[in-house]
Amino acid sequence: MRHIDHKNVVKRMGSRMLLNKTFKTIFFMATLFALLSLAILFYRIVSQGIGFISIDFFTNFGSRIPENAGIVAALVGSLWMMAVIAPVSLIIGVGSAIYLEEYAKKNKLNDFIRMNIANLAGVPSVVFGLLGLTIFVRALHLGNSILAAGFTMSLLILPVIIVASQEAIRAVPKELREASYGMGATKWQTISKVVLPSAIPGILTGGILALSRAIGETAPLVVIGIPVIIQFLPDNLLSQFTALPMQIFDWAKRPQEAFQSVAAAGIIVLMMFLLIMNSIAVVIRNKFQKRY
Amino acid sequence: MVQVNLNKPQLKETTDLNQNVNMNSLVYDTKQLNLWYGNHHALKNIDLAIKENEVTAIIGPSGCGKSTYIKTLNRMVELVPSVKTSGQIIYRDRNIFDRDYNVEELRTRVGMVFQKPNPFPKSIFDNIAYGPRIHGIKNKKTLEEIVEKSLRGAAIWDEVKDRLNENAYGLSGGQQQRICIARALAIEPDVILMDEPTSALDPISTLKVEELVQELKENYSIIIVTHNMQQAARISDKTAFFLNGEVIEFDQTDTIFSTPSDKRTEDYISGRFG
Numbered sequence: 001m002r003h004i005d006h007k008n009v010v011k012r013m014g015s016r017m018l019l020n021k022t023f024k025t026i027f028f029m030a031t032l033f034a035l036l037s038l039a040i041l042f043y044r045i046v047s048q049g050i051g052f053i054s055i056d057f058f059t060n061f062g063s064r065i066p067e068n069a070g071i072v073a074a075l076v077g078s079l080w081m082m083a084v085i086a087p088v089s090l091i092i093g094v095g096s097a098i099y100l101e102e103y104a105k106k107n108k109l110n111d112f113i114r115m116n117i118a119n120l121a122g123v124p125s126v127v128f129g130l131l132g133l134t135i136f137v138r139a140l141h142l143g144n145s146i147l148a149a150g151f152t153m154s155l156l157i158l159p160v161i162i163v164a165s166q167e168a169i170r171a172v173p174k175e176l177r178e179a180s181y182g183m184g185a186t187k188w189q190t191i192s193k194v195v196l197p198s199a200i201p202g203i204l205t206g207g208i209l210a211l212s213r214a215i216g217e218t219a220p221l222v223v224i225g226i227p228v229i230i231q232f233l234p235d236n237l238l239s240q241f242t243a244l245p246m247q248i249f250d251w252a253k254r255p256q257e258a259f260q261s262v263a264a265a266g267i268i269v270l271m272m273f274l275l276i277m278n279s280i281a282v283v284i285r286n287k288f289q290k291r292y
Numbered sequence: 293m294v295q296v297n298l299n300k301p302q303l304k305e306t307t308d309l310n311q312n313v314n315m316n317s318l319v320y321d322t323k324q325l326n327l328w329y330g331n332h333h334a335l336k337n338i339d340l341a342i343k344e345n346e347v348t349a350i351i352g353p354s355g356c357g358k359s360t361y362i363k364t365l366n367r368m369v370e371l372v373p374s375v376k377t378s379g380q381i382i383y384r385d386r387n388i389f390d391r392d393y394n395v396e397e398l399r400t401r402v403g404m405v406f407q408k409p410n411p412f413p414k415s416i417f418d419n420i421a422y423g424p425r426i427h428g429i430k431n432k433k434t435l436e437e438i439v440e441k442s443l444r445g446a447a448i449w450d451e452v453k454d455r456l457n458e459n460a461y462g463l464s465g466g467q468q469q470r471i472c473i474a475r476a477l478a479i480e481p482d483v484i485l486m487d488e489p490t491s492a493l494d495p496i497s498t499l500k501v502e503e504l505v506q507e508l509k510e511n512y513s514i515i516i517v518t519h520n521m522q523q524a525a526r527i528s529d530k531t532a533f534f535l536n537g538e539v540i541e542f543d544q545t546d547t548i549f550s551t552p553s554d555k556r557t558e559d560y561i562s563g564r565f566g
Contacts, residue, residue, distance in 0.1 A: 106373055175410035179472070182368060183423040183479050184400035193426070194412060 045271075049264025057265060061231050062247070066258035069251070071266055073230040077146070077241035078215060078273070080234050084150025085157070085214050090207050092154070093161030097203075100162070101169040102191055114166075121159035128156040129223025137224050144225045145238045152220050157210040164206020168199040201285040208281035212274045218245040244270045318382075319344050319483050319513045320365060325379035327357075327364060329372065334360050336537045338379070342530075347505060347514045349528035349545065351521055353565065357537040358517045359407075362485050365515065366402040367395045384482070400427060403476030407488045409468035411460035411475070416443075416452050419460045419471055423479035438478050446474035447504050466497020473504065484508065486516040490523065502527050521561055525549050533557045 052066075060070020096117075104110045132152025142148035172195050180190040196203075221243055228250040234241040248270065251263035320342040327335035335357045342348050350358045363369040365381065367388060380387045388398055400423075411419050420439040429435060439456070443449040448470040452463070460471050469489060476484055486505070490498040505514060505527050518524050524531050525545060532542040533554075541548060541557045552558045559565055 173410070175406060175408060176412060178368065178371070178404075178406060179410045179412065179475070180422070180426075181371065182366065182399055182404040182406070183426065183475070184396045184398075185426045186396055189426045193422070198413065 045264045045267050048261050049266070049268045052262050052265035053268060058269075062229050062250075066256060066262050069259070069262050071244070071247060071269055073233065074242050074244045074247035074266070075269065075273075076233050077230070078243045080146045080237075080239075080241060081150050081153065081243055082211065082215065084146060084237065085153045086211060088150065089154040089157050089161055089210065089214075093158050093207070093210075094165050094203055096158075097162050097165030097169055098191060098196075101166050102187065102195070117159050117162050121163060123159075124219075125156055125217050126219040126223060128152060129220030131155065132220060133224045142238065144227065144240060146234055146241050147237045148224060149221060149226060149241075149243070150237075152224055153214040153217065156217065156220060157214050160210040160213070161207050164210070165199070165203045168202025168206065169195060171202060172198045197288070201288050204284050204288075205281055208277055212277055215243075215273060215277070216245055216270065218249050221246050222249075244273065317344050318342065319384065320515075321380075321382040323380045323382065325361075325364065325381060326377065327360060327369070328376045330374045334537050335364070338539055340532060340539060340542060342513065342515060344513050345509060345511075346529040347509050347516060347527055349524035349531045350515065350517045350534060351519075351524050351531060351560075352534035353560065354519075356534040358534045359487055361534065362487050362515060362517050365483075365485055366399050366404055368399075368404065370395070400479055401481055402483045402485060403479055403481035405469070405473050405476055405484065405486045405489045408492050409465055409472050411463075411468050411471050413459065413461055415457045416460050416463075416471060417456040420475050420478045423475060427479065442474040442478040443471075445477045445508070446470045447500065447507070448474060464497070466493050466500060469493060469497065469501060470504065473501070473508075477508075481512065483513045483515065486514065488517050488519055491519055498523075521549075533560060535560070 052069075056068075057070050058075070059072055060068055061073050063069045100110070100114060100117075104113075129152065132148060132155065136142045136148040136151050137144060140148075142151075176194050176198065177190055180194045185193070226242055226246050227240060228242055228246055230240060230242045244266065248263050248266040251259045251266060318341050320340070322338050322340040322342075325335055325338040326333070338361065340361075350362065352358045360369060364377065365383075365388075369375055369377075377389060380389065382388075383398065383402070386393060388395075412422060414422075417439055420442050421435045424435060424438050429438070440449065440453075443452060448467060451467060452471075460468060463471060469492075473484075473489070490501050493501065502523065505516065508514060509529075516524075516528065528545045530542065531545045531548040533540045533548065533552075533556075535556055541552060541554045543553075548557060549561055552561065
């Protein structure tokens with residue numbers, strides 16, 4: 001006895017096909033919506049700010065006159081902050097990921113730690129700002145310096161880096177580890193020669209995306225009291241400084257109409273910054289993938 | 293010191309060794325081995341004496357503990373958490389479970405070839421040189437010698453000699469498996485463990501690996517787990533039949549396949565189960 005009645009199949013074919021098409025359309029619209037809003041945003045910012053992008057804009061300090069306002073202090077400040085965040089967060093983040101994936105035993109305590117690291121990634125950035133204010137600015141007397149801001153931002157993105165690195169390490173096939181151990185390699189030799197080379201594209205992708213987030217974050221900087229009007233370039237890690245999102249935030253809240261355009265110009269610079277970083281991530285990733 | 297050993301052709305060295313010692317001395321002597329994965333009793337009171345320069349095949353249905361047993365011989369089984377063992381495995385006069393027995397040292401003397409070809413995503417040269425490098429050989433000339441000798445040993449030198457710098461992933465499955473055998477040879481082992489080395493290969497590649505096993509027998513002791521009873525019959529000197537974590541029968545391969553003494557062995561080899 002047959003369970004599938006062909007007549008019935010034919011009868012239902014039309015509605016099945018319709019449903020099929022409907023979902024395709026819904027998903028396409030979702031993508032289109034995201035792309036379109038991004039394009040509108042991009043168009044608005046660029047058309048508004050492009051007029052203020054000039055060599056002077058990159059070499060001038062902040063000013064009360066919109067035409068003279070420049071971004072050099074914020075740009076250099078962000079670069080300094082990056083120089084703290086990148087090594088601190090990558091070393092600690094990748095180190096913890098290696099420990100959790102390769103060394104830590106599978107028990108309840110470690111499962112609890114793993115779960116909570118993932119949860120930490122969801123904590124609002126302003127909370128990390130308060131943490132930085134308490135520990136780095138006040139308790140360790142670092143003041144509102146590059147170091148204090150860099151450490152705070154490192155804490156903020158650490159969970160993201162740890163989770164991304166853990167995933168990259170976990171994706172390395174078990175067979176490759178077995179091959180290495182099977183030849184008498186120690187754990188460290190296996191990690192450094194087999195696991196990390198295979199995991200590095202994933203680690204770098206996650207790491208650089210996290211760094212991009214750190215560049216764009218404003219709330220923690222506001223909380224730890226990073227100033228906006230800075231008329232000098234920082235010369236050491238304990239200098240005062242300002243950063244791109246702070247500067248943009250300050251311009252955007254000024255009453256004069258012209259400063260809105262200056263803010264737009266600042267956003268263009270910030271976006272270029274992020275774009276360059278992401279391109280570096282892609283280049284590094286491709287380079288490593290070619291070798292393996 | 294390593295350097296001096298390496299400059300001697302290994303073939304000769306092994307032959308010398310064989311002449312000095314009794315041809316029938318044991319490489320592995322397993323005594324009352326028990327193994328548990330958590331609460332699952334996977335190996336039960338295993339007693340097995342494996343002789344030098346022979347091919348020992350381990351057969352049995354899926355889940356009978358044959359892979360577990362071979363992985364215990366180089367303690368790879370310990371990569372699985374929650375493994376417990378009791379009993380002894382004597383490898384060349386020392387119990388491998390001794391507290392001060394270094395597992396890295398054991399695995400340098402006991403090479404392993406896995407079920408699925410698992411070359412590293414590196415060049416063919418770097419794959420073979422991996423073992424020697426982790427054991428401290430840096431000299432380029434020495435490494436080149438080892439790579440050539442190992443690839444010749446695994447009967448794949450002629451196929452890959454012009455493309456040593458290409459990624460090993462570009463090779464066919466059968467070639468990859470022979471690269472993995474060459475990689476195991478490069479650490480100049482005493483024993484080679486093979487865990488179903490041909491189960492992922494086509495018949496022609498399988499034949500090549502089987503022929504290779506016959507050649508390697510001259511210089512190495514080989515323990516091979518196989519699903520394929522014809523393969524065990526073709527290439528092994530001794531065969532052990534495992535069932536539910538126990539050794540049911542261990543004898544000359546000819547005897548096992550012609551006049552097995554246990555009913556269960558007979559049922560298995562005649563294809564009545566498994």
